[in-house]
Amino acid sequence: MPIYEYEKGGKPHYYYAFEVKDANGKRKTIKKRGFKGKTEARKAEAAARTEWERGTYIDPSKVTFGEYIIDWLKNKQDVSVETRITNVGHIKNHINPVIGAIPLQKVKVDDIEKLIKNMQDKGLSDGTVRKVFNLVQTCFKTAQRKELIIKNPFDLLEKGSKPRPSKSKVDYWTKEEVKEFFNKVEHRNKIMFTLAIYCGMRRGEILGLRWKDIDFETSQIKISQSLRPQQGLIKGVKTDAGFRSITVAPYVISELKKHRSMVLQERLESNEYNDHDLVVCQPDGNPVSLDNFTRFWKRIVKKTGVRYIRFHDLRHTCASLLLSAGTHPKIVQEMLGHASIKVTLDTYSHLTRNIQAEAAMALENILK
Incomplete structure (x- = not known):
């Protein structure tokens, strides 16, 4: 079973080639290139010969x-x-x-x-x-x-x-719109919106958050689990940078404690409570359904009368308010769990320009 050598990229590669006869007695060559070693090529040739003899060989030239x-x-x-x-x-x-x-x-x-x-x-x-x-x-x-x-x-x-990468749309609420929303919103899982706006957490991270991930003493939230549409609750988040701890404001801790009291009461009153230790869950303890989440969110916003933005835009709202307040982009990157600070700067470039202008004025004032 001869194996043939040829050069590719300055390095030796190998291919096999052998002749067979089809059902009509016509000769044809079966050949395949791209092997880095002779042993690999010999094994592939042996497999191809076996497939041909069994009638299961598929000609690569005919594969769609x-x-x-x-x-x-x-x-x-x-x-x-x-x-x-x-x-x-x-x-x-x-x-x-x-x-x-x-x-x-x-x-x-x-x-x-x-x-x-x-x-x-x-x-x-x-x-x-x-x-x-x-x-x-x-x-x-x-x-x-x-x-x-x-x-x-x-x-x-x-x-x-070639299709060019388009810059993702970034929409967000102003400070006034956020205040109006919280003044009018009513829902048993209001904490979901609080965590999105105050912590910049992704939807899956919020819906996968467990009580054991919250340290009420140090005001820290650990992000290590998420809820996915197809997989359900899984350990892990969108990116490696998504594994993070977020220091939260006293207001968020206060809202979490109120929400926990409600969840504990529901657990006591339920005969069939499925305890997943979830912060945001259905009254029976099961994860929130993602099937009609967008429709649910639209209803929530419509009831408040505030301008509609996507739920994911609450995360952008968090970032925009932080950057507008002069927070360093590196802190925003770590808080939101972006893979790199470049993602943060590219996504919110319109806001970082304002920061640069303020920095330029601050330097001028110092040197005057």
Whole structure:
């Protein structure tokens, strides 16, 4: 079983090639490149020969892109459950209907451009188009690295045709709007809104917060668990930086104590209380449902008469009020759990400009 050597990137690589006869007696060569060692190539060749003899061999040249990307995602390890579910939806709804039936080795740059245009014509958000684009591009990079394709169609894309990353919309309430909201809002889980605005916590972090994560003596909240739409309660948060401790104001501690008294009373009155130690929960102790959360939030805001913003924008409200008050961006980054201070500065650049202006005036006053 001969294994052949060739050079790639200045380093030796290997491929196998052997002849077989199809059902009609016609000769064909089965060949695969991209192996870094002879042993790896020999094992792959042996497996290919066995598959051919059993009639289960699949010619790589006939594998469709739709078949390949599904198999590629299934074997991809560095993907969270939530992201995997989202990617499966993108493949089913946006990718495969357009380019899924094309053989992997025959996908052209025109097909990629068609995919992008199709998504844009459907009115998908810039963020979704970008995510789908990145998913397909990463898949093709893997295929190229494994030498399943000779040319990567993404290498031929013109710069202007690539979807550009759009800056996420940042909306937030003013100080007056926050005060008006809290003066009018009525809900048994009002503490949810308090934690979002005063602590900048994400929705999943708030709904996964446990009483044991709160130190009432030191006024510290530890973020270590979250509630996800598909996974439910999980240990862990969005990013490594999300694991953090937040020092909270006396008002927040006071509101948490009031809320705890209500939860304890509900627990005493319930015959079937499911204790998950959650701060924010349903009257029976179970996690809050995320199925209709946006609709629920819209009803809450409508009742107060305050201008509508997304629940996630309460987090932006926290950051904007802190930065407007002169809080150092590094502190805001740590409090919100951003992966880096660059994320904070990029997201709230319109506010940091004001801080720079104030700093310039302060320096001038010092040196006068």
